[in-house]
Amino acid sequence: MLEEIAATRYVTPLREGGSLPGVVEADDLGTYVVKFREAGQGRRVLVAEIIAGELARRLGFRTPELKIIDLDPQLGVREPDEEVQDLLQASTGRNLAVDFLPGALGYEPLAWQPDPAFAADLIWFDGLIHNIDRSWRNPNLLLWHRDIWLIDHGAALWFHHNWKTADPQRPFDAGDHVLAPFAGDLGRVALAERVTRNLLEAVTALVPAEWLDDEPGFTSAQAVRDAYVEHLLRRAHGPRAWLVRGEPAQARPGPGSVGEFWRGGRA
Known part of the structure; x- marks a missing residue:
């Protein structure tokens, strides 16, 4: 829990x-x-944050600690911004808290070049979770205490927005990944053998049942958890044809990336 x-x-x-x-x-x-339950694409974003973030942590990547945070309905009463006030009121109850990393800097490819093995591991992991949001336009990587930290996985597992089309062999273009220019041999990634049923069951069990209830096509929250487990197992241990190494994109950061917000001075 x-x-x-x-x-x-x-x-x-x-x-x-x-x-x-x-x-x-x-x-x-x-x-x-x-991250608020009633914002954007709703609770599925929070589900993706937990499953992807906690799976990353257990595979050895650094990610900010996640907690479930309860919002009191009175929290937003004095908030002057009407849009924010409405969001806080709608999201009363359980939401997702991501540990704030004060002073963290957004990833700059020209300032920090990763080890080729690390880059290959991260590309494979992002391919596993269908994470399309780690490009040079928005790296979602932070440099904190001289280490690289992974953030913002809400866009991962996007197949869960339409389970009928979920395909464990859907291609992932590694060429668009921010670390593609630095990656070693993607065919030698050893993380797959560490993605076990027990690991995936432990990670999916962390998602509150109320965020999985009433998912179309499923009879229970546990049935949804089981679907995530089976999908990721098949992707990790089936044919690796889904990992396509296209031409690397230009290795430069996008302006105003999300990492800007994690700097202590912006809070």
Whole structure:
């Protein structure tokens, strides 16, 4: 189970993108970037954040700690922005808190070049989870305490927006990945053998049942969890034809990337 905390103060919205996450303080004295249940594409984004983020952590990648945060209906009463106030009111209850990394810098390819094996591992992992949101336009990588941290996995597992078309062999173009110019041999990635049924069951069990209930085509939250497990197992251990190494895109950061918001001075 993810630790559960309660929000005590809404600090500021992060206005890049359509989901409008916010910086929030909690009763454990921590500061978090909160992804709201009723924002953007809804609870499926939070499900993707948990499954992808916690799977990444267990495979050895650094990701900010995730917690479930409870929003009191009074939290947004004094918020002057009507859009934010409506979002906080609609999202009363359980939402997702991502540990805020003060002073973290957005990934700059010219300032930090990854080890070829690390780059290959991360490309394979993003292909596994269908993560199309780690390109040079928006790397979703942060440099913090001299290490690279993975953030923002809400766009991963996008097949769950239409389960009928979910395909474990759907191609993933590695050429668009921000680390493609630095990657070693993608065919030698050893992470697949570590993606086991037990691991996937443990990760999917972290998702609150209420975020999986009433999913079209499924009879229970557990049935949805089982579908994620089977899909990722088949992708990890089936033919690897889905990993297509196209021509690497230009290795340069996109302007105003999400990493800008994680710098302590912007909060």
